[in-house]
Amino acid sequence: MSIDREKQPLARNNITLQVIGEEVMLYDGGSDTIHVLNHSAYAVWKLCNGENTREDMFKKLSAQYPDAGTELSDDIQEALQDFRLKLLLVE
Numbered sequence: 001m002s003i004d005r006e007k008q009p010l011a012r013n014n015i016t017l018q019v020i021g022e023e024v025m026l027y028d029g030g031s032d033t034i035h036v037l038n039h040s041a042y043a044v045w046k047l048c049n050g051e052n053t054r055e056d057m058f059k060k061l062s063a064q065y066p067d068a069g070t071e072l073s074d075d076i077q078e079a080l081q082d083f084r085l086k087l088l089l090v091e
Contacts, residue, residue: 009080010050010090017045026088035086044079048089054080 016027024037026045037045043064047057057076065072083089 007053008050009048009052009083011045011048011083012088012090015088028086028088031087033086035088040075041079041082044076045083048080048083050090 012028012030014029016029018025018027024039024042024045026035026037027033028035043061044057047060052060054076058073061072061076062068068075080089084091
């Protein structure tokens with residue numbers, strides 16, 4: 001059975017996560033690039049394990065951040081689009 005990575009995003013395994021104080025960075029060894037994540041993007045990144053759908057992410061993050069409201073769905077979509085654009089996810 002093939003897994004649709006569009007529906008269950010998976011972070012590439014050669015991306016290194018670094019947290020320094022309040023800053024969260026991803027280092028892409030393939031392109032020698034650093035990407036700085038905001039708090040919302042970091043929360044989404046942690047769920048890009050190939051098992052969570054966007055709906056799963058929304059449910060988990062809604063429980064974690066109940067005051068986020070409808071903006072949360074937009075934040076998830078924006079983060080995933082950004083990760084794909086920067087080639088940080090397995091396609």
